[in-house]
Amino acid sequence: MIGRDRSDKRPARRVDLGLTPVDRGPTPVDLGLTPAGEELDMSRRNLLRGMGIAGIAAAGGALGLIAYRDEAQAATVEGASGQEHQWCRVVDLRACKGERKCVSACQKRHGLPPEQTWMRTLSWHDESGKEFFMPVMCQMCQNPPCLDVCPVSATIKTDQGVILVDQDKCLGSRACMAACPYEARYFNWNEPAPTNRMPAPSPNTPQFPANQIGTVGKCVLCADLMPYSNQLPSCVEACPRGAHFIGDLVTDVAVNGKSTVRLSTFLREGNAVRFKEELGTNPRCYYIPGNGQPVGGPLVGVK
Amino acid sequence: MSSVLESTMVANEQPDVVEAAMRPFRKASKKFWLAIALLTVLVVIGIAAWIYQLRQGMGVAGYTDRSFWAIYIADVVAIIGVSYGGAVVSAILLLTGASWRAPLVRLSEGMALVTVIVGAAFIIPHLGRPDRLLGMVTSANVASPVFWDMIAIGTYAFATFVFFLLPLVPDTATLLGSHPDELGRGRRFLFRFVSRGWVGTTHQRQVLHSAMIIVAIVIIPLAVSVHSVLAWAFALVSRPGWHESIWAPYFVIAALYSGVALVILVTAGFRRGYHLEAFITKKHFVRLGYIMVALGAVYVYLTFADLLPSAYVGESGPTQIINGMLVGGVAVWFWLFLVAGTILPIVLIALPWTRQISGIVIASILVVIAMWIKRLIMVIETSGYDRLTNSFGELFRFTWVSVAVTLGGIAAIPLLLMLLFRLVPLLSIAEVQEATEKTDEPVAEPSSPGKASHGHAAGAAGAVILLLVTIGVIGVAKAQPAYAAPNPAVPTAVATQATVAVTAVEKGPENTLTATVTLAGKPVEGALVNFYESTTMFAPGNNLVPLGAVETDVTGIAKVTYVAAVTGPRTISATYFPTVLGDPVTGTANLDVTEAVSQYVPTPPRALAEAGKTLVFGLFGLVIIVFIILIAQVVRVRRACRPVANGSFEQAPTT
Numbered sequence: 001m002i003g004r005d006r007s008d009k010r011p012a013r014r015v016d017l018g019l020t021p022v023d024r025g026p027t028p029v030d031l032g033l034t035p036a037g038e039e040l041d042m043s044r045r046n047l048l049r050g051m052g053i054a055g056i057a058a059a060g061g062a063l064g065l066i067a068y069r070d071e072a073q074a075a076t077v078e079g080a081s082g083q084e085h086q087w088c089r090v091v092d093l094r095a096c097k098g099e100r101k102c103v104s105a106c107q108k109r110h111g112l113p114p115e116q117t118w119m120r121t122l123s124w125h126d127e128s129g130k131e132f133f134m135p136v137m138c139q140m141c142q143n144p145p146c147l148d149v150c151p152v153s154a155t156i157k158t159d160q161g162v163i164l165v166d167q168d169k170c171l172g173s174r175a176c177m178a179a180c181p182y183e184a185r186y187f188n189w190n191e192p193a194p195t196n197r198m199p200a201p202s203p204n205t206p207q208f209p210a211n212q213i214g215t216v217g218k219c220v221l222c223a224d225l226m227p228y229s230n231q232l233p234s235c236v237e238a239c240p241r242g243a244h245f246i247g248d249l250v251t252d253v254a255v256n257g258k259s260t261v262r263l264s265t266f267l268r269e270g271n272a273v274r275f276k277e278e279l280g281t282n283p284r285c286y287y288i289p290g291n292g293q294p295v296g297g298p299l300v301g302v303k
Numbered sequence: 304m305s306s307v308l309e310s311t312m313v314a315n316e317q318p319d320v321v322e323a324a325m326r327p328f329r330k331a332s333k334k335f336w337l338a339i340a341l342l343t344v345l346v347v348i349g350i351a352a353w354i355y356q357l358r359q360g361m362g363v364a365g366y367t368d369r370s371f372w373a374i375y376i377a378d379v380v381a382i383i384g385v386s387y388g389g390a391v392v393s394a395i396l397l398l399t400g401a402s403w404r405a406p407l408v409r410l411s412e413g414m415a416l417v418t419v420i421v422g423a424a425f426i427i428p429h430l431g432r433p434d435r436l437l438g439m440v441t442s443a444n445v446a447s448p449v450f451w452d453m454i455a456i457g458t459y460a461f462a463t464f465v466f467f468l469l470p471l472v473p474d475t476a477t478l479l480g481s482h483p484d485e486l487g488r489g490r491r492f493l494f495r496f497v498s499r500g501w502v503g504t505t506h507q508r509q510v511l512h513s514a515m516i517i518v519a520i521v522i523i524p525l526a527v528s529v530h531s532v533l534a535w536a537f538a539l540v541s542r543p544g545w546h547e548s549i550w551a552p553y554f555v556i557a558a559l560y561s562g563v564a565l566v567i568l569v570t571a572g573f574r575r576g577y578h579l580e581a582f583i584t585k586k587h588f589v590r591l592g593y594i595m596v597a598l599g600a601v602y603v604y605l606t607f608a609d610l611l612p613s614a615y616v617g618e619s620g621p622t623q624i625i626n627g628m629l630v631g632g633v634a635v636w637f638w639l640f641l642v643a644g645t646i647l648p649i650v651l652i653a654l655p656w657t658r659q660i661s662g663i664v665i666a667s668i669l670v671v672i673a674m675w676i677k678r679l680i681m682v683i684e685t686s687g688y689d690r691l692t693n694s695f696g697e698l699f700r701f702t703w704v705s706v707a708v709t710l711g712g713i714a715a716i717p718l719l720l721m722l723l724f725r726l727v728p729l730l731s732i733a734e735v736q737e738a739t740e741k742t743d744e745p746v747a748e749p750s751s752p753g754k755a756s757h758g759h760a761a762g763a764a765g766a767v768i769l770l771l772v773t774i775g776v777i778g779v780a781k782a783q784p785a786y787a788a789p790n791p792a793v794p795t796a797v798a799t800q801a802t803v804a805v806t807a808v809e810k811g812p813e814n815t816l817t818a819t820v821t822l823a824g825k826p827v828e829g830a831l832v833n834f835y836e837s838t839t840m841f842a843p844g845n846n847l848v849p850l851g852a853v854e855t856d857v858t859g860i861a862k863v864t865y866v867a868a869v870t871g872p873r874t875i876s877a878t879y880f881p882t883v884l885g886d887p888v889t890g891t892a893n894l895d896v897t898e899a900v901s902q903y904v905p906t907p908p909r910a911l912a913e914a915g916k917t918l919v920f921g922l923f924g925l926v927i928i929v930f931i932i933l934i935a936q937v938v939r940v941r942r943a944c945r946p947v948a949n950g951s952f953e954q955a956p957t958t
Contacts, residue, residue: 008952115368122691136691143909147448148444149447149449150436151443151447151449152439154438154442171432171436172433173430173431173449175447175449177372178372178542179540179541181541182690183690187361189366190359190363215431246841248840249902251868251901252868252902253486253838253846253848253867256839260838265851272804
């Protein structure tokens with residue numbers, strides 16, 4: 001058996017991910033059965049004798065099925081549309097002390113093996129030996145390189161800006177792992193442990209991924225939690241220092257579980273930057289630079 | 304055996320090529336079956352290892368997140384790569400009219416066909432879920448280089464098949480005529496099917512020759528496209544070491560270099576096995592050896608050109624990749640490749656006393672192995688480089704599974720070739736006869752009248768493919784952070800007891816919030832009032848979003864103007880801390896916003912997104928044109944073979 005597939009009990013509640021390509025090609029092209037030149041001036045029956053007919057038919061037929069995966073693939077989560085929410089992340093590095101509680105909460109929440117961390121906390125030392133920390137997870141790029149290179153369109157972008165993996169479709173080519181500049185993707189090289197999913201019972205959807213052998217997994221922004229309950233992403237809830245924020249660009253609000261900020265103000269005043277801006281991935285994860293300074297602003301971060 | 308003797312044999316004694324071509328169809332030796340059995344065992348072990356890998360997961364093949372691409376993709380690149388060598392020996396030499404290619408073409412074309420199939424098959428163990436392979440068609444993503452790998456390999460494999468098939472038409476007819484009884488039933492049926500109607504008239508020969516020229520013209524850009532797209536599967540990601548503009552031509556040259564080496568090996572093997580010394584002489588090996596050495600020199604040059612710019616600039620990622628090659632984790636393999644895979648073969652072929660068949664064969668073995676090693680280190684080193692920590696993780700390690708699968712695939716190549724050439728003649732009888740005739744007396748060459756025009760059309764198609772493929776690159780996006788908004792806030796306030804009265808008025812998109820702070824009926828001046836609006840985002844109850852802090856004026860009034868992001872009712876509150884540690888005093892008001900302006904700006908489309916989409920449709924059109932051209936050649940030859948009443952031959956449609 002190749003991977004014990006859990007897709008068999010997909011309930012009717014499965015959200016419409018808009019997997020039908022938005023941008024279908026035009027009607028399948030003329031298969032060239034009509035003469036294309038003097039050389040082809042022959043009857044249809046003759047041509048049918050030509051052995052490549054199947055090849056052409058396949059090529060022509062494929063045109064009707066393909067999608068150019070550059071555009072946002074509409075994925076509607078229970079009626080919420082892209083006009084209502086555009087999720088993003090903010091990490092306030094001023095507050096991060098490298099306790100890695102976000103990492104362990106994420107591991108626990110998604111039932112991940114130790115080597116598969118959807119979130120990592122990097123650390124560096126400066127000349128004086130002082131340590132700097134930076135949690136990195138899927139940056140939810142709006143020009144996601146991983147989405148472009150997936151040969152089977154298994155990586156999807158919801159119209160609320162969340163990048164997800166359809167693990168029932170994933171071919172396991174790992175092209176996305178090669179493409180991701182943030183090393184945010186992990187592969188289930190062996191049979192993964194049963195996924196600890198909430199709220200149970202939950203369907204196996206990109207929002208509620210049940211890790212399958214031979215497929216790729218990554219941070220889902222706990223997108224499964226947001227539409228159905230008011231729980232925050234596990235890393236946001238776990239951080240005792242309020243470094244992690246989940247935000248919505250449309251309503252201009254971000255929270256870290258302790259306080260609420262006006263997102264646009266918070267980003268501007270904190271001189272927010274994005275990771276590897278130069279790659280043009282247009283990530284939806286903002287970093288407020290800093291390293292354990294007292295946090296500015298009256299209601300921001302931890303007192 | 305001296306080469307002088309052999310070439311005189313070709314010229315004067317005219318060995319019977321038909322007799323030689325029949326050799327593989329006769330009873331095979333024990334050694335032959337022993338080799339078949341041994342290779343079959345290797346293939347079966349490989350398949351068994353792959354099934355084990357399917358059950359256990361790719362972890363057993365040594366794959367980890369820091370070697371997500373490794374041995375199997377290197378096998379794909381290396382084995383499809385050698386296929387190109389078969390195509391080049393045949394196609395380029397055909398187009399340049401090099402008649403010495405005659406005894407080599409069938410072997411090299413067969414090698415091209417077998418290796419492209421085996422190479423493409425290595426994609427299957429590379430995939431985590433090969434059971435979903437059909438998704439490449441049913442939910443294809445045409446922006447993916449992997450999708451175009453499939454298209455390019457499929458088109459090239461079809462062209463290789465046509466290129467292999469067409470010259471079989473006269474050869475099978477010849478054998479059916481000369482040895483009808485020795486062929487056996489299966490081969491007789493196959494040969495009749497292939498050669499139906501071929502009688503060898505001038506017209507038929509002209510049509511076949513012209514068709515072969517066109518297929519040869521088409522197959523060269525196709526092979527270039529296969530290796531370019533394989534390279535782009537790597538180069539279209541921003542990883543150091545892979546994201547190199549030179550990679551497409553680099554792969555093409557690597558393919559040619561290793562491919563010519565394998566042509567030499569296959570030729571040497573069958574020459575020895577079926578005693579074809581009379582047809583394939585030292586001259587052939589030397590010429591192939593020269594081609595190989597020239598390509599090897601180009602490959603060394605490209606390797607240098609690939610490494611120098613990154614090494615010179617010193618950017619962290621590429622520098623570490625190069626450092627890893629020169630002195631780091633894969634240095635042993637890299638220097639082994641450089642010395643054993645390029646310098647040694649060049650020396651072996653350059654020196655007259657090693658420029659013997661044995662020397663050239665040894666050089667070819669070195670090249671084939673070293674080029675596989677080079678592909679492997681190109682893959683595993685960059686894959687092992689963590690772009691977040693800027694350091695190498697643990698590089699790929701061989702396991703018995705991945706080694707067994709790879710060996711099984713490699714064993715499949717000679718196995719399939721040996722079986723293939725028990726099925727079809729291993730020498731191109733027509734071409735060898737033609738070449739022999741030409742050396743004796745210059746006969747009118749059946750150069751096709753349609754050659755120029757067809758060649759032009761196909762050449763133009765190839766040029767357009769290359770041009771379009773070159774243009775197609777992914778766009779760069781503009782960043783657009785979602786900043787903007789109101790005032791900063793400075794804390795601290797002083798007072799004793801107070802009340803706060805709030806009003807909120809909407810005027811257009813702007814909402815004016817006014818808080819009046821009074822203490823015992825008198826306005827408080829200089830009180831810092833924090834304004835909030837409520838939101839239901841992220842919380843079951845109301846969350847308060849700060850809108851700014853303003854000090855009251857002489858009249859005790861603090862005013863804030865803000866633009867709401869969303870419409871709808873909300874509670875506005877103004878909070879005032881009479882003392883630093885005391886309880887806050889809060890006043891609230893309801894505000895129903897009807898006009899809101901969100902700070903959110905949708906991501907602009909990427910700069911070259913439209914060009915990419917246009918390119919896709921252009922490419923699909925080209926692929927279809929290529930298929931039409933290839934099928935048309937098969938149909939032409941078939942039509943020329945159609946028997947016509949009253950003995951006259953049907954005229955080809957005039958162009």
